[in-house]
Amino acid sequence: xxxxxDLERLFxxxxxxxxxxxxxxxKAIAFSKVARLIGDSTIDIKAAVEDGSVGDIEGxxxxxxxxxxxxxxxxxxxxxxxxxxxxxxxxxxxxDIPGLGPKTIKLLWKERGITGQGELVAAISEGKLEGxxxxxxKKIQTIKEGIDLLAASKGRxxxxxxxxxxxxxxxxxxxxxxxxxxxxxxxxxxxxxxxxDIDIVAALKAKGDSAAVTHAFVSLPMVEKILGEGPTxxxxxxxxxxxxxxxxxxxxxxxxxxxxxxGSKDHNVKIRGRALDKGxxxxxxxxxxxxxxxxxxxxxxxxxxxxxxxxxxxxxxxxALGLRFVEPELREARGEVELALADKLPKLITVDDLRGDxxxxxxxxxxxxxxxxxxxxxxALGFTYxxxxxxxxxxxxxxxxxxxxxxxxxxxxxxxxxxxKGITLLAGCEVDxxxxxxxxxxxxxxxxxxxxxxxxxxxxxxxxxxxTDRILRAIDTPCVNIIGHPTGRxxxxxxxxxxxxxxVIERAAAANVALEINSGWPRLDLNDVxxxxxxxxxxxxxxxxxxxxxxxxxRKAALGISVARRAGTTADEVINTFTIAAxxxxxxxxx
DNA sequence: GCCGTTTTCGGCCCGACTGTTTTCAGTCG
Numbered sequence: 264x265x266x267x268x269d270l271e272r273l274f275x276x277x278x279x280x281x282x283x284x285x286x287x288x289x290k291a292i293a294f295s296k297v298a299r300l301i302g303d304s305t306i307d308i309k310a311a312v313e314d315g316s317v318g319d320i321e322g323x324x325x326x327x328x329x330x331x332x333x334x335x336x337x338x339x340x341x342x343x344x345x346x347x348x349x350x351x352x353x354x355x356x357x358x359d360i361p362g363l364g365p366k367t368i369k370l371l372w373k374e375r376g377i378t379g380q381g382e383l384v385a386a387i388s389e390g391k392l393e394g395x396x397x398x399x400x401k402k403i404q405t406i407k408e409g410i411d412l413l414a415a416s417k418g419r420x421x422x423x424x425x426x427x428x429x430x431x432x433x434x435x436x437x438x439x440x441x442x443x444x445x446x447x448x449x450x451x452x453x454x455x456x457x458x459x460d461i462d463i464v465a466a467l468k469a470k471g472d473s474a475a476v477t478h479a480f481v482s483l484p485m486v487e488k489i490l491g492e493g494p495t496x497x498x499x500x501x502x503x504x505x506x507x508x509x510x511x512x513x514x515x516x517x518x519x520x521x522x523x524x525x526g527s528k529d530h531n532v533k534i535r536g537r538a539l540d541k542g543x544x545x546x547x548x549x550x551x552x553x554x555x556x557x558x559x560x561x562x563x564x565x566x567x568x569x570x571x572x573x574x575x576x577x578x579x580x581x582x583a584l585g586l587r588f589v590e591p592e593l594r595e596a597r598g599e600v601e602l603a604l605a606d607k608l609p610k611l612i613t614v615d616d617l618r619g620d621x622x623x624x625x626x627x628x629x630x631x632x633x634x635x636x637x638x639x640x641x642x643a644l645g646f647t648y649x650x651x652x653x654x655x656x657x658x659x660x661x662x663x664x665x666x667x668x669x670x671x672x673x674x675x676x677x678x679x680x681x682x683x684k685g686i687t688l689l690a691g692c693e694v695d696x697x698x699x700x701x702x703x704x705x706x707x708x709x710x711x712x713x714x715x716x717x718x719x720x721x722x723x724x725x726x727x728x729x730x731t732d733r734i735l736r737a738i739d740t741p742c743v744n745i746i747g748h749p750t751g752r753x754x755x756x757x758x759x760x761x762x763x764x765x766x767v768i769e770r771a772a773a774a775n776v777a778l779e780i781n782s783g784w785p786r787l788d789l790n791d792v793x794x795x796x797x798x799x800x801x802x803x804x805x806x807x808x809x810x811x812x813x814x815x816x817x818r819k820a821a822l823g824i825s826v827a828r829r830a831g832t833t834a835d836e837v838i839n840t841f842t843i844a845a846x847x848x849x850x851x852x853x854x
Numbered sequence: 855g856c857c858g859t860t861t862t863c864g865g866c867c868c869g870a871c872t873g874t875t876t877t878c879a880g881t882c883g
Contacts, residue, residue, distance in 0.1 A: 281855095286855095289856080294855070296856085322855095322856070324855060324856045325855085325856090327855075361881090362880095362882090363881085364880060366881085367881090396874095397880080399874055401874085402880095449883090462883080491872075493870070495870075508883080510870090526883085528867095528883075532866090535868080544868085546867080546868055547868080547870095561869095563871090
């Protein structure tokens with residue numbers, strides 16, 4: 264999979280250079296698109312090159328095909344090397360500075376010989392930017408602040424960290440005078456695993472004072488810096504560098520605005536293309552007749568003076584476009600618009616579809632609560648079964664169980680299971696997958712268990728061949744039902760095993776082993792792209808909390824569900840939505 | 855650079871805000 268990531272980086276850098284060179288923006292967009300579709304998929308690029316099908320990928324034309332083929336063969340691309348050599352490499356990172364774009368970077372380079380951030384900082388302090396066309400004192404100050412902002416910014420922050428902040432802010436916005444409703448939009452509403460900023464859309468009642476709302480918003484106590492404030496739009500920083508954008512629209516236009524700001528950009532482009540096909544135009548105000556919209560009176564910050572075809576709710580807009588409603592999690596231009604058109608969108612799984620959790624811990628290893636406490640908590644959630652899966656002996660730091668302790672623990676789980684009515688307890692274990700793919704226990708021990716989760720915890724920096732063989736061997740081991748957090752990655756912290764995921768998926772399909780979506784933050788492992796590939800091959804998923812306390816069990820697997828929804832998962836593809844009888848049948852396939 | 859059930863050429867989504875400007879370019883989402 265690292266070939267895909269290498270190609271993604273290659274095309275992304277090439278797109279950045281094109282922007283700075285000032286070539287047609289559409290060229291840069293085309294390369295960005297290739298970068299995204301390769302990085303966002305498990306397409307086997309090597310195989311596609313070998314069988315000549317790489318040019319069949321939508322968005323890959325003649326140039327991209329040549330680049331990919333040469334890169335796969337030789338590990339480099341003469342076309343891209345040439346392109347990269349035409350612009351100093353130090354200019355590319357400057358694109359990350361807020362307020363500084365490709366045009367200005369080119370100007371700085373051509374007119375002042377600036378080729379990197381160090382030179383830029385020096386040029387500013389020496390006053391060398393003065394006198395440049397379009398470069399006034401404020402613009403220079405903006406660039407200076409942008410550099411500081413980038414240094415202080417949090418980059419992309421985690422979903423789990425952003426959610427409470429966004430929820431609190433939306434609550435505040437809803438309280439402001441004239442606001443009828445507000446929602447967070449953007450990548451957060453699509454439940455991406457990391458987000459760059461928080462977007463909030465608010466609806467204003469008729470005759471409400473929009474400018475007063477933006478002003479009240481930028482005056483909220485949690486706002487640390489105001490980046491911009493207009494009558495309908497404001498941007499601020501909160502929580503030590505997290506950007507929040509607020510957009511205010513009339514109630515009638517709320518749906519169109521929410522759709523627009525939820526994105527993704529690529530999804531929006533697709534549905535706008537759909538609008539144009541139908542003689543309509545779609546913008547953040549609504550869906551309008553194209554010809555009428557061109558003639559209509561328009562004022563900045565206000566909807567065009569024209570009756571929209573649809574605008575009040577997202578559902579209205581999709582319907583008017585002849586599309587089924589697309590859930591936010593699917594709006595990534597990964598084929599959902601085509602499915603919406605053909606009425607073939609999957610009915611996405613929800614948290615309420617889960618009948619149990621198959622990966623939890625107790626005080627027997629490193630959990631905080633006893634078997635009874637976990638079982639009661641699960642029962643209170645309405646679960647009909649719960650698997651207790653404490654760590655195996657290799658996990659010494661986590662107080663992993665020896666075979667002897669495990670067998671006693673199994674007896675204790677069965678005893679509690681008999682005592683507590685209304686929930687079935689499964690006596691299991693999260694067994695370590697050792698470096699070479701052997702498990703921490705012999706088959707005879709595994710046979711004593713009701714369910715086996717096998718997970719990698721150590722040696723997560725193996726090369727792709729070793730790592731893949733390791734997981735394949737675990738999949739083939741008798742009694743193994745679920746591979747827990749298959750890559751071992753931690754978002755923003757650890758890459759995890761560089762698995763050849765397609766091989767893992769093929770083997771899991773053949774062996775009736777489920778792959779886990781571990782719902783614990785920051786794991787979310789498998790990720791959406793890998794889960795999607797697994798479903799395409801008929802592999803079942805298991806979405807678990809990996810709870811180490813009753814509290815983490817109570818959150819259910821909400822984040823894991825969001826990953827599954829982004830992958831297009833339906834309830835019947837997840838084994839812990841099964842009835843206990845169906846689940847036991849699935850488990851028995853491996854015995 | 856990519857694409858085509860009106861196209862192999864001519865388009866490619868659209869609007870708000872800022873700053874530097876007297877009507878627009880750059881940036882952002």
